[in-house]
Amino acid sequence: xxxxxxAFCFMLFAAPVAAETVNVKVGVLRETHARETLSILxxxxxxxxLAGALMGAADNNTTxxxxxxxxxxxxxxxxDGDDGDDVVAALDAxxxxxxxxxxxxxxxxxxxxxxxxxxxxxxxxxxxxxTDDRLREADCRAxxxxxxPTRSMLADGLAQYLIWKQWRRWLxxxxxxxxxxxxxxxxxxxxxxxxxxxxxxxxxxxxxGGRRSDSGSVQTQRQIPVLTQNxxxxxxxxxxxxxxxxxxxxxxxxxDPRPVAGSGGLMPTSWDPSHEQWGAxxxxxxxxxxxxxxxxxxxxAAWLAMRMVGEAATRTGSNDPEKLRLYLLGDDFSIAAFKxxxxxxxxxxxxLRQPILLSDGxxxxxxxxxxxxxHQTSELDTLGVDQxxxxxxxx
Amino acid sequence: MQIEVKxxxxxxxxxxxxxxxxxxxxxxxxxxxxxxxxxxxSGGGTGRGLWVAxxxxxxxxxxxxxxxxxxxxxxxSITVLDTEKLEATATVKVGRRPRGIALNKDGSELYICAxxxxxxxxxxxxxxxxxxxxxxxxxxxxxALSPDGDVxxxxxxxxxxxxxxxxxxxxxxxxxPVGVEPEGMAISxxxxxxxxxxxxxxxxxxxxxxxxxxxxxxxxxxRPRFAEFKKDGSELWVSSEVGGTVAIIDPVKRELKQKxxxxxxxxxxxxxxxxxISFTRDGKRAFVALGPANRVAVIDxxxxxxxxxxxxxxxxxxxxFTPDEKYLxxxxxxxxxVSVIDVASLKVVKSIPVGAFPWGxxxxxx
Numbered sequence: 001x002x003x004x005x006x007a008f009c010f011m012l013f014a015a016p017v018a019a020e021t022v023n024v025k026v027g028v029l030r031e032t033h034a035r036e037t038l039s040i041l042x043x044x045x046x047x048x049x050l051a052g053a054l055m056g057a058a059d060n061n062t063t064x065x066x067x068x069x070x071x072x073x074x075x076x077x078x079x080d081g082d083d084g085d086d087v088v089a090a091l092d093a094x095x096x097x098x099x100x101x102x103x104x105x106x107x108x109x110x111x112x113x114x115x116x117x118x119x120x121x122x123x124x125x126x127x128x129x130x131t132d133d134r135l136r137e138a139d140c141r142a143x144x145x146x147x148x149p150t151r152s153m154l155a156d157g158l159a160q161y162l163i164w165k166q167w168r169r170w171l172x173x174x175x176x177x178x179x180x181x182x183x184x185x186x187x188x189x190x191x192x193x194x195x196x197x198x199x200x201x202x203x204x205x206x207x208x209g210g211r212r213s214d215s216g217s218v219q220t221q222r223q224i225p226v227l228t229q230n231x232x233x234x235x236x237x238x239x240x241x242x243x244x245x246x247x248x249x250x251x252x253x254x255x256d257p258r259p260v261a262g263s264g265g266l267m268p269t270s271w272d273p274s275h276e277q278w279g280a281x282x283x284x285x286x287x288x289x290x291x292x293x294x295x296x297x298x299x300x301a302a303w304l305a306m307r308m309v310g311e312a313a314t315r316t317g318s319n320d321p322e323k324l325r326l327y328l329l330g331d332d333f334s335i336a337a338f339k340x341x342x343x344x345x346x347x348x349x350x351x352l353r354q355p356i357l358l359s360d361g362x363x364x365x366x367x368x369x370x371x372x373x374x375h376q377t378s379e380l381d382t383l384g385v386d387q388x389x390x391x392x393x394x395x
Numbered sequence: 396m397q398i399e400v401k402x403x404x405x406x407x408x409x410x411x412x413x414x415x416x417x418x419x420x421x422x423x424x425x426x427x428x429x430x431x432x433x434x435x436x437s438g439g440g441t442g443r444g445l446w447v448a449x450x451x452x453x454x455x456x457x458x459x460x461x462x463x464x465x466x467x468x469x470x471x472s473i474t475v476l477d478t479e480k481l482e483a484t485a486t487v488k489v490g491r492r493p494r495g496i497a498l499n500k501d502g503s504e505l506y507i508c509a510x511x512x513x514x515x516x517x518x519x520x521x522x523x524x525x526x527x528x529x530x531x532x533x534x535x536x537x538x539a540l541s542p543d544g545d546v547x548x549x550x551x552x553x554x555x556x557x558x559x560x561x562x563x564x565x566x567x568x569x570x571x572p573v574g575v576e577p578e579g580m581a582i583s584x585x586x587x588x589x590x591x592x593x594x595x596x597x598x599x600x601x602x603x604x605x606x607x608x609x610x611x612x613x614x615x616x617x618r619p620r621f622a623e624f625k626k627d628g629s630e631l632w633v634s635s636e637v638g639g640t641v642a643i644i645d646p647v648k649r650e651l652k653q654k655x656x657x658x659x660x661x662x663x664x665x666x667x668x669x670x671x672i673s674f675t676r677d678g679k680r681a682f683v684a685l686g687p688a689n690r691v692a693v694i695d696x697x698x699x700x701x702x703x704x705x706x707x708x709x710x711x712x713x714x715x716f717t718p719d720e721k722y723l724x725x726x727x728x729x730x731x732x733v734s735v736i737d738v739a740s741l742k743v744v745k746s747i748p749v750g751a752f753p754w755g756x757x758x759x760x761x
Contacts, residue, residue: 059575062555063596066574066612279594279618282534282552282576289553307595314597314614336594336618336637340687341665379663 022069024060024319026309027094028053028302029076029087029114030105031129036211038248039361044296049105049128050075051291052299056306058290060313067314073306074099084110088117095121100321103305105298108132108139115141124321126308128301132182133385136349140392145328146351147301147308151186153384154268157356157368158238158261159190160382164370167235167259172201173227173250174240175263184240187262199232204246211244224253231256239263265360268368271300272359277367280338304337304352311335340367341380349392353380461717462520463758464505465726465733466493467750473507473518474733474749476724478717478758481735481745487523490516494754495537495580499562500544502759508535508549515549515560520759530567532558537621539580539589541604548589550577557591557602571607573600579633581622588646592619592633599633599642601649611649615642621713623672625696634669634683641669641683643699655699657685657692671713675720675738682723682736684711691725691734693741705743707734715756726753 033044045051053073060071074097076090087110094102100123104111108130115125127135127146131154136146149157162170170191174184184201191198204227228237228250237254239262241247247263259265273284273294283303287295295303312324315332327333329350334342339355346353356368373382381387460479466489467474473493475485490509497506498520505518508531515529515538531538532551535558539548546568547560557577559569574596581590582604589602597619601611616638624631624646631644641655657667668686674696675681681694687710693703708727715724716738723736727746733753735745 059595062575063593063598066596066598066600066609279576285553311597334617334638336597341668342617342637342639375663378665380665 020068022313022317022319024069024071024101024309024313025074025097025099026053026057026071026101026103026306027074027076027097027099028103028105029090029094031078031107031110032080034244036244038211038244042244045293047291048296049103049298049302051287052295052302053103053306055287055290056303056310060306060310063310063314067317069313071306071310084113087113091117095123100124101309102126103128103302105129105302108135111135111144112139112141115144118143122321124325126305128305129298133186136351137385137391140349140394142394144350145308145325145345146349147305149270149354149356150351150384151183152189154356155183155186155190156193156383158266158268158358159187159194159196160368160370160373161358161366162236162261163194163196168196169234170196170198170236170238171228171231171234172198172238172240173204174201175243175245176203176205177243179242180240183242183263187238187240199234202227204241206243206245220249221253224249225255229255234258236261266365267359267361268356269297269359270354270356271295271297272357272364274359274362275338275357275364277364278338278340283338304335307337308335346381346387348387348390350394351384353378355380356383459717459719461758461761463715463724463756464496464498465749465753466496466507466755467752468492468494468728468754469752470750472750473505474753475523476733476747478722481747483747483749485523486750487518489518489525490514495535496755496757497538497540498757498759499540502761505757506538506540506547508538510534510536515547527565529560529562529565531560532556532567536578537580539582541582542584542586548580548582550580550591552576552578555593557589559607569607571602571609573609574598578620579622581624581631583624583646584626584628590622590631592622594618594620597635599631599644601646613642613644613649613651615651616640616654620670621672623674625674625678626676627678629678632672632681634672636668636670636686639664639667639669641672653699655694655701657701659688659690659704662688670711673714673716673723675716682714684714684725686710686712691736703741705736705741707736707743708732708746712753713755715758717758718760724756724758726756728752728754
């Protein structure tokens with residue numbers, strides 16, 4: 001019996017060092033994100049997302065020197081007008097090159113198309129940017145692991161802090177695009193879940209046009225007070241603006257002097273260039289040194305996806321996608337991501353549990369879950385749709 | 396001699412805002428979420444009664460007066476403590492973001508990793524003046540001193556290197572490539588084996604100090620931050636902050652023997668983050684700081700059984716014994732204090748206010 005136990009322990013603990021070099025190829029399938037951002041600081045760089053994946057690969061390769069494993073990031077970038085067929089073609093090209101792990105920076109529809117296509121080759125996708133709850137619920141897929149948080153996780157992270165501040169009366173202003181309604185719905189759900197009240201809802205119509213002008217602030221300064229006047233008494237304005245049309249215009253311009261949160265002011269996010277706690281400064285420094293720019297949430301999620309592949313490959317000594325996926329879903333997996341706690345996967349829908357940072361664009365104001373929000377499994381599961389409510393049936 | 400502290404009132408209830416008491420919404424969660432958690436202690440919360448009792452105890456068995464040094468990460472200072480009076484006697488301004496600290500053999504010099512100044516500063520412990528600095532490479536965080544005191548090994552997180560510094564000549568004499576974000580440093584009592592832990596690679600790198608080559612890489616749980624040898628060199632313990640475990644390594648066979656996990660009722664697993672480790676000289680007992688769990692675990696170092704959890708200040712980082720092993724001092728990052736554990740009775744007898752965000756702690760040999 002004793003020897004049996006010893007053998008078991010050895011299997012658990014010994015670093016599996018492969019005799020032959022194991023090569024792990026990771027595709028980076030990424031959309032071109034809109035350059036129409038309210039703040040010029042948010043205009044995506046040419047290596048948006050890819051830079052994070054490259055740094056993750058470099059980190060994995062440093063470890064790989066000791067485990068005889070190499071990691072490679074292969075870029076596939078979609079252009080603005082590309083449709084579903086182009087996504088599938090780009091994915092096929094990655095699969096043909098032997099990339100069976102795909103870091104996917106895709107919208108929900110494209111992600112589902114890619115997931116369907118990847119099935120035949122047994123590839124695993126890491127969703128690093130689509131926040132749609134449906135991808136983890138009714139439309140969940142067994143070959144998709146979600147590194148990006150959901151809208152409901154982001155909204156809950158913000159809501160917990162607003163409740164902690166006793167700012168319970170919210171004025172909700174949403175944009176006129178469908179995804180703005182998804183985010184608005186997430187805020188409504190959070191308000192209900194944590195006991196806030198939405199005193200009124202308003203819509204900001206996107207009338208089109210660009211963001212750049214030589215005297216934009218003159219008009220904005222007059223428009224936003226009109227948008228926000230005659231509101232019932234409220235503590236905080238919550239904005240749902242995923243298209244970056246007006247959220248950034250709200251702070252300091254509201255009719256009543258009130259703080260702004262959501263898509264402007266205090267923003268919930270999985271990563272921010274100003275995050276420095278729990279060793280995050282090291283990651284920020286390394287990134288800036290290599291890529292001469294700041295690390296955004298997509299870069300960070302791509303880095304983390306690459307690290308998850310690396311961690312699973314190191315621990316299993318394998319590059320088999322299914323083997324690695326099962327390791328990531330198992331009890332032995334946890335990963336350090338500079339958020340102060342270990343991150344693990346929710347096995348029922350393959351969503352990464354993670355704290356939500358609340359940033360004002362300059363500083364991290366707070367990190368949720370907030371103290372006092374308890375859960376029987378993990379306090380991180382107070383954020384987003386929990387297992388009992390989940391509609392996901394992995395297939 | 397063991398002193399029984401009798402009739403001491405139990406510590407007062409923590410003053411921090413209670414889980415579940417502040418907001419009506421917690422009732423909402425009460426149905427399916429356990430509220431039976433013991434409350435984390437807020438800063439400086441050792442009971443007055445205990446403190447008086449401890450003072451009485453000190454009167455009965457006069458403790459030797461040692462000097463302890465505490466690095467204050469955000470205070471940019473070192474607090475000097477008197478371990479007999481159990482109070483701060485001096486505060487010294489040092490470089491930016493001081494974390495890892497170590498004394499030379501006779502305690503005359505304190506080496507301070509001033510991370511944001513990219514240097515190791517040297518503090519004369521008599522005059523309490525900075526007398527110079529050692530070239531450390533960028534962002535030094537933790538260091539280990541060779542048993543003869545001639546070489547300092549320091550981890551450079553940004554460069555994935557361990558740097559070797561000649562203390563007398565004040566120059567770098569080599570470096571060793573290791574994994575991503577090297578941090579924890581320890582040296583075997585015979586000086587032959589150096590250990591570095593890399594936080595993102597999640598390995599303990601065992602390095603032969605003669606050949607300066609890595610001789611083994613041992614995978615441990617996520618974010619290994621600290622390593623410590625037993626005084627007889629028979630075991631090496633490595634704490635994984637994010638993984639929440641302590642790995643026990645056989646330094647001779649160079650393999651992992653066992654892992655210790657911690658389970659504190661009604662405390663989330665994520666909050667248990669082992670960092671500092673200290674062994675008693677006889678190797679019978681280990682103390683492990685558990686970070687934001689605000690506790691120090693007392694472990695039977697032979698059976699590896701966890702005997703007890705001691706409440707200390709908030710976010711406990713590193714630990715140090717007084718040389719007579721009467722007290723164990725803990726640096727508590729968030730509550731800005733040092734908890735004093737009476738080792739014989741396994742009781743926290745005092746908390747001493749220090750500077751902002753205390754991180755490292757060492758005690759002079761005499």
